Amino acid sequence: MENKAHNGARCLAVANVSLCLLVSLMPSCGKARVSPAETSLEADVHQYLRLAVALGERDPDSLDYYYGSEGLVADIRKQPPTLREIRQSADGLVEHLRLHAELQAEDRMREEYMIRQLRAISSRVDMLTSVPMTFDQETAAVFGVTVPASYDRRHMAQVRAELDRLLPGKGSLAQRYESFDAAFTIPSVKLKEVMQKAIQGCREATMAHIDLPAGEATELKFVHNKPWSGYSFYQGSYRSVVEINTDFALTVDRVLQLACHETYPGHHVYNSLQEAKLVHGRKMDELAVQPTFSPQSLVSEAAATLAIDVAFPPVDRLRFEREVLFPLAGLDGSKAARYLKVEALVDELHQAEPEIARDYLDGKLEFERANSALEEQTLMTHGEVALKYINEYRSYIATYTYGRDLTAKLLGQPVSSGGQSSVSWERYSKWMMSPPATMNSEAATPAREDSASQRRVTIGRNESAVKQKQLIPVI
Numbered sequence: 001m002e003n004k005a006h007n008g009a010r011c012l013a014v015a016n017v018s019l020c021l022l023v024s025l026m027p028s029c030g031k032a033r034v035s036p037a038e039t040s041l042e043a044d045v046h047q048y049l050r051l052a053v054a055l056g057e058r059d060p061d062s063l064d065y066y067y068g069s070e071g072l073v074a075d076i077r078k079q080p081p082t083l084r085e086i087r088q089s090a091d092g093l094v095e096h097l098r099l100h101a102e103l104q105a106e107d108r109m110r111e112e113y114m115i116r117q118l119r120a121i122s123s124r125v126d127m128l129t130s131v132p133m134t135f136d137q138e139t140a141a142v143f144g145v146t147v148p149a150s151y152d153r154r155h156m157a158q159v160r161a162e163l164d165r166l167l168p169g170k171g172s173l174a175q176r177y178e179s180f181d182a183a184f185t186i187p188s189v190k191l192k193e194v195m196q197k198a199i200q201g202c203r204e205a206t207m208a209h210i211d212l213p214a215g216e217a218t219e220l221k222f223v224h225n226k227p228w229s230g231y232s233f234y235q236g237s238y239r240s241v242v243e244i245n246t247d248f249a250l251t252v253d254r255v256l257q258l259a260c261h262e263t264y265p266g267h268h269v270y271n272s273l274q275e276a277k278l279v280h281g282r283k284m285d286e287l288a289v290q291p292t293f294s295p296q297s298l299v300s301e302a303a304a305t306l307a308i309d310v311a312f313p314p315v316d317r318l319r320f321e322r323e324v325l326f327p328l329a330g331l332d333g334s335k336a337a338r339y340l341k342v343e344a345l346v347d348e349l350h351q352a353e354p355e356i357a358r359d360y361l362d363g364k365l366e367f368e369r370a371n372s373a374l375e376e377q378t379l380m381t382h383g384e385v386a387l388k389y390i391n392e393y394r395s396y397i398a399t400y401t402y403g404r405d406l407t408a409k410l411l412g413q414p415v416s417s418g419g420q421s422s423v424s425w426e427r428y429s430k431w432m433m434s435p436p437a438t439m440n441s442e443a444a445t446p447a448r449e450d451s452a453s454q455r456r457v458t459i460g461r462n463e464s465a466v467k468q469k470q471l472i473p474v475i
């Protein structure tokens with residue numbers, strides 16, 4: 001670790017950034033925020049935390065959570081710097097970290113992690129200030145990945161043909177699927193009970209394999225008039241508030257997906273383990289914040305999106321839904337097997353979504369044509385909801401699609417197809433307790449020829465989000 005004297009020199013070494021700006025954002029250069037025992041790395045971490053919170057103050061969508069010291073960011077919250085200042089300071093801190101290499105491997109890893117995160121913060125500012133970026137430029141700049149340019153169209157045609165056989169009747173395949181899917185919607189009066197039971201099932205499955213921090217808990221709330229179907233707010237101290245938007249109809253399988261994604265072993269467990277093992281255990285305070293548009297989010301969403309495949313391998317998923325959730329919802333459990341088969345096939349069609357999103361954001365597909373493409377290729381009869389979501393969150397979809405597939409590959413699993421494969425608890429839990437920096441996106445990026453093996457691709461902030469009327473934008 002570095003000493004305090006060196007810390008002062010480092011502030012001056014940051015080129016091309018005004019000193020007054022640094023003073024306003026960097027506690028290491030500021031007046032009274034640097035304690036005598038504070039190391040240079042700690043000071044850099046503090047500035048990183050302040051920048052992430054500052055961006056969240058300017059654009060709430062840009063900050064997923066912060067549970068660090070409020071005293072550290074009190075002035076930022078009261079008088080946040082401008083986006084331009086945030087970008088300048090983020091760039092300055094990147095240069096500063098690049099000039100200085102910590103000697104210890106773990107410290108260097110932490111610095112490199114913050115460099116990637118800071119670059120993402122700068123890129124998010126660019127997005128907010130309308131700096132032109134293509135879909136691919138954006139995913140590279142913000143998440144550190146390049147989404148494969150194509151998908152297996154032949155396989156997709158085979159999947160649609162199979163669905164056509166499974167869903168006979170009048171109307172387009174998308175319309176037939178919509179009618180089929182709607183039959184498994186949970187009545188609103190039963191939604192709370194079914195959701196609570198699903199979370200309980202997810203928790204029990206998780207606790208059989210992972211020791212959760214003492215005192216961890218989730219609080220479930222039902223809300224209206226939100227642009228998303230579910231949202232997990234991490235509070236710190238191993239607690240999450242999970243909000244479910246009851247304006248969106250939810251079917252049985254999507255409730256289970258949502259429960260796993262938001263709570264156990266998804267976001268709540270991931271954030272709790274990161275806090276216990278890394279923030280408290282290894283003093284990695286930089287993980288007490290999560291900028292929404294960052295490589296860290298890519299890892300977090302991948303974990304949440306894989307959650308159901310970890311907690312409920314196919315046989316368990318069918319049994320739990322048929323024997324527990326269907327009866328609670330007042331639905332006929334004898335239809336569960338066919339229902340899950342259809343859902344798994346439709347999940348595979350999501351392979352087409354990133355390409356449609358790319359063409360839409362790059363201006364190659366206007367709204368109506370993109371909407372039609374979503375309906376024809378992925379059976380979304382309300383693709384406009386997804387497109388409106390993309391208008392706001394843009395390439396964030398990559399975290400659910402490519403990020404998920406990337407992580408499945410890292411964990412040594414065949415890429416899942418809607419519950420047709422599972423992910424081992426051992427690998428998953430070990431990975432969740434690792435610093436997100438160890439998921440080096442460049443090193444982990446599969447070869448281009450692997451692109452056809454993508455199986456689960458979605459649009460929205462939750463992998464269960466995008467089908468039909470139930471886009472589930474979830475953080």
Ligand SMILES: [Zn+2]
Binds near residue numbers: 261301304462474475
């Ligand atoms: Zn999520």
